[in-house]
Amino acid sequence: MTVTSNDEIRILTPSGMLGYGFPVDHFKMGLALQPHAITIDSGSTDSGPQKLGKGEMTCSREAYVKDIAVLLEAQHATKIPVLISSAGGDGSNLHVDAFMDIIREISTQRGWRFKVASIYADIDKGLIGRELRAGRIEPLGPVPPLEQSEIDAATVVVAQMGAEPFLKALDESEGVDVVVSGRAYDPSPTAAMAIRAGFDPALAWHMGKIMECGALCAEPVGRNVMGYLHRDHFEIEPLNPAERCTTASVAAHTLYEKSHPFLLAGPGGTLDLSNCTYEQVTDRRVRVSGSRFEPAKRYTVKLEGAKTAGFRSIFIAGARDPIFISQIDTLIEQVFDGTRKYFAEVPTDSYRLIPHIYGKNGVMGDLEPHKGPPAHEICVIVEVAATTQALATAMCGKVRTSLMHTPYPGRIATAGNLASPFTPLEIPLGEACAFNVYHLMTVDSPTALFPIQYHEVGR
Amino acid sequence: MNAPTPLRDIAKVIRSKNAGPFEITLDIVFKTKEDFEAVKRSGVITRELVSGLYNVPTQNIITFGFFDLINAVKITLPRPRPQGGIGETDMHAAQQHVPLQEILVPWPTVT
Numbered sequence: 001m002t003v004t005s006n007d008e009i010r011i012l013t014p015s016g017m018l019g020y021g022f023p024v025d026h027f028k029m030g031l032a033l034q035p036h037a038i039t040i041d042s043g044s045t046d047s048g049p050q051k052l053g054k055g056e057m058t059c060s061r062e063a064y065v066k067d068i069a070v071l072l073e074a075q076h077a078t079k080i081p082v083l084i085s086s087a088g089g090d091g092s093n094l095h096v097d098a099f100m101d102i103i104r105e106i107s108t109q110r111g112w113r114f115k116v117a118s119i120y121a122d123i124d125k126g127l128i129g130r131e132l133r134a135g136r137i138e139p140l141g142p143v144p145p146l147e148q149s150e151i152d153a154a155t156v157v158v159a160q161m162g163a164e165p166f167l168k169a170l171d172e173s174e175g176v177d178v179v180v181s182g183r184a185y186d187p188s189p190t191a192a193m194a195i196r197a198g199f200d201p202a203l204a205w206h207m208g209k210i211m212e213c214g215a216l217c218a219e220p221v222g223r224n225v226m227g228y229l230h231r232d233h234f235e236i237e238p239l240n241p242a243e244r245c246t247t248a249s250v251a252a253h254t255l256y257e258k259s260h261p262f263l264l265a266g267p268g269g270t271l272d273l274s275n276c277t278y279e280q281v282t283d284r285r286v287r288v289s290g291s292r293f294e295p296a297k298r299y300t301v302k303l304e305g306a307k308t309a310g311f312r313s314i315f316i317a318g319a320r321d322p323i324f325i326s327q328i329d330t331l332i333e334q335v336f337d338g339t340r341k342y343f344a345e346v347p348t349d350s351y352r353l354i355p356h357i358y359g360k361n362g363v364m365g366d367l368e369p370h371k372g373p374p375a376h377e378i379c380v381i382v383e384v385a386a387t388t389q390a391l392a393t394a395m396c397g398k399v400r401t402s403l404m405h406t407p408y409p410g411r412i413a414t415a416g417n418l419a420s421p422f423t424p425l426e427i428p429l430g431e432a433c434a435f436n437v438y439h440l441m442t443v444d445s446p447t448a449l450f451p452i453q454y455h456e457v458g459r
Numbered sequence: 460m461n462a463p464t465p466l467r468d469i470a471k472v473i474r475s476k477n478a479g480p481f482e483i484t485l486d487i488v489f490k491t492k493e494d495f496e497a498v499k500r501s502g503v504i505t506r507e508l509v510s511g512l513y514n515v516p517t518q519n520i521i522t523f524g525f526f527d528l529i530n531a532v533k534i535t536l537p538r539p540r541p542q543g544g545i546g547e548t549d550m551h552a553a554q555q556h557v558p559l560q561e562i563l564v565p566w567p568t569v570t
Contacts, residue, residue, distance in 0.1 A: 045480050048543030048550055141521065142537035143481050252529045255486045259478045259535045260522045274528070309545060354546045365548055367514060367539070369558045385545045434544040435480040 009197045010035040011190050011207070011227045012239075016214035018042040018067050018084060019059030026224040026239040031074055033226060036081075036197070038071060039189040041212045042099075043086020045435070046257070049306035051090040053155050053433025057098065058089030064099065069106050075177050076112045083166065083179045083189035090304070091183025092156050093122040099180045100455065107458025114177040116455045117169035121158045121182030123303065123449055125151050128441070136442040140302060141259070143438045150436045154305035157437050158183035161301065162267030163204075164446035166192035173454050182450070183304065185266045186212035194229050202293035205271045207234045209264060210253055210288075217253040218243040233289035235281055245286040247278035267302070268446060269295040298442045301449065305437030310351075311389040312429040313396040317403075317418035320377045323410045324417050328357060328378065331417075335402040342398055346391065353399060356381040380418065389428050396426040464566035466559060469494060475556035478535055480542040482521060483552040485559060487532040495530035503564050509534055512558040 012035035015022035019042060042058070050056050057064070068084075075082045088095025096118050107114055128151050131137050137146050151157070161184045169179050170192070179189070187208025194204035207227045215222035215238040224239035236245050254273060255261045262274040276290040319325055336353045343351075359378030361368035382399050386392040404418045443449060466473060472488035487504075489495040498504065504525075510517045515536050522535035543550050 045542070046477055046551060049480065049541075050543070141479065141481050142519070248529070252488060252531060255484075255488070255529065255531055255533060257476050257478050257484065259482055259484060261526050261529060261531065261533050276528070312545065352545060356548060363548055363554050364557070365539070367512075367555070367558070369512070369561060383546065432545050435541050438479065438481055 007230060009194055009199060009229045011193060011211060011229070012038045013190070013211040013214055013225050013227070014038065014040055014071070015067070015223045016041070016212065016216050017044070017058070019063040021063070021067060022070075022214070022223040023240065024070055027070065027074070030224055030226050030239045031078060031080070035226065037083060037189075037193040038074065038080055039083045039085070039193065039208075039211065040071070041085045041184075041186045041189070043089055043091050043183060043186060045304060047089065049433040049435045051088070051306075052092065052158070052304060052435075053306035053308050054431060055092065055094050055155070057095055061098070061102070064088075065102055065106065068099070068102050072103065072106055072110075072112060072114065072178070075114065076110075079177070081170075081177060081179070081193075083181075083193070085181045085184035085186065085189050087180055087182060090156075091121050091158050091181065093120045093182060094156075096120055096180055096182045100457075103178065103180070104457045111459060113456070113458040115173070115175055116178045116180060116457055117173060117176045118453045118455065119161065119165045119169055119179065119181040120451050120453075121161055121184070121449070123157050123159050125154070125157060128157060128303065131441055137303070137439050140438050140440050146437060146439045150307070151305075153307040154437050155307060157303055157305035159301040159303050159441065159449055160185045160267060161188060161450045162446050163188045163192035163195055165450040165452065167196055168447050169452045170196060172452065176454070185302075187266070190227065199229050199231070202271065202291040203229060203232075203234050203288075205266065205293055206273060206276070206288065206291035207236070209271065210236055210250065213253070213256070215240065215243055216256065217250050218245050219249045233287050235285055235287045237282075237285040244284040247280050247286055250286040250288065251276070251278045268299050269293050299446055300440040300442050303437050303439045303441050305435070306433050307436045308431045309434040310385050310387055310432055311392045312383060312385045312432045313389070313392040313426050314381055314383050314429060315396055315400040315420070315426050316422060317380050317400070317420050318377060319380060319418055321413050321417070322376070323412070324408065325374055325376075325378055327408050328360065328374065328380070331403065331406060331408055332357075332380075335399055335406060338402055339395060339398045343395060346386070351384065351386040351391070351395060353395070354383040354385070356383060385432055389430070393426045393428050400425060460568050461565040462568045463563035466498075466562040466564060469498065469564060469566060473556050473559050475552050475554065477538070477542055477552045481538050483536050483538050483555060484522070485534040485536070485556055487559060489530045492530055495525070495527075497566075498564055499525045501564050503562060504532055508562070509536070
């Protein structure tokens, strides 16, 4: 049984990303400290638009099974609630159900029984269209204004939920053991547990913000982390004895992947950390106070969506001949011109030929500051995007064979210009995806968009 | 005695990363308050410098600041292209920090 206290709420987060694995020995050290909840996030847009666009998950099902089995075993043994957010990475309904399926499978196999709440975050496209016409949708950052055609094109659109749907799931049904949510603002599960226990929302959000990354706030960075929230401060400590939180590591944590280090906008308001105080409590534990939360005038949620955008094929080849390398830009352009002429029947705005020249500017493109000659050997990847896979591969093949055999001034290596490491020589990449919805939508209710289902699973 | 010294020899952290699919964020964290203050005083790191290095008009820079509490410079820019689409070169924007390493700051030479 968890110890309830009016003065402290303890949260255990085993990892910054469900599915990446975490040290179970450190997790068990955390359990021994009798946390009131175990929270873990699974979401990120960082690995690309194909999750939303094509329904892929960040990690393999096998990886999720491994991590979730550890969490369920802990919940079965201790009855500590487990809150999992942004199922599968994108937090779509499809992946909430995939996680539910994993939980059912493990529970049945192991003979455990759980009460599970699943919270969904797919947003009806009809509703988004109506809200767009009502002027309640705005771009988030450097994004074009939303258009109906992009809503239609999106495979799925999710919204990031705040703490409220978690609070509702915990309050509405007695004794929920496990919550699995769709797309959520990463700190929401931790913040919800703390707000539910009556603690200061500003501190709750700040602690959640740090903990959603696991022990990324430690030196060296790690996985399992424990948060201790009190009335006017919180404390944070990694569970791996080889790691330590320092005032510098905790204070600097909110730099990471954030637009601004101190102003963090989320559902319902903005966390302001500019007047926080960080104190070293032990050599491994840091105390934080002074966090502020400024409620927004309008409650907004972040919409995320992606669409498919045609098919891609690539080839990968090396070049070592210095006479060839010195002319690579001109030769690529000539070969692209020849390919466009060869495929004259294909509308030029329906495909793209894109060179990636490693050893020259493959990583930074036009922003590459090194303007000197390329390296002594280069890697040439040509990316072709077209309306069908067959066409993309055909065009890719035309570019590759042309570049392989094209003559050039000074050529003395007359057998071939490229060193090809792999077959197939042209590699089909499948459908490309593109983020096309990244907007704020004003809502009247923080919970209405996020339906909750309750399940008894296992036996 | 000061000599132009690349920032890579001064800072503790110089890194780049996505901040969502449409922004790239750059962090420069210094080893000490003194180093942070000295670089800030040098006046070398400016919006105009960042604008030139990353080909972004100054008015499009989302965040630019010296943050005393964490001895860090934070710069957030629009991504050159939406993350992970056609033509992507750096899905996580994890290798776009190099131009910052090469910034030359007048720095005391070791005597």
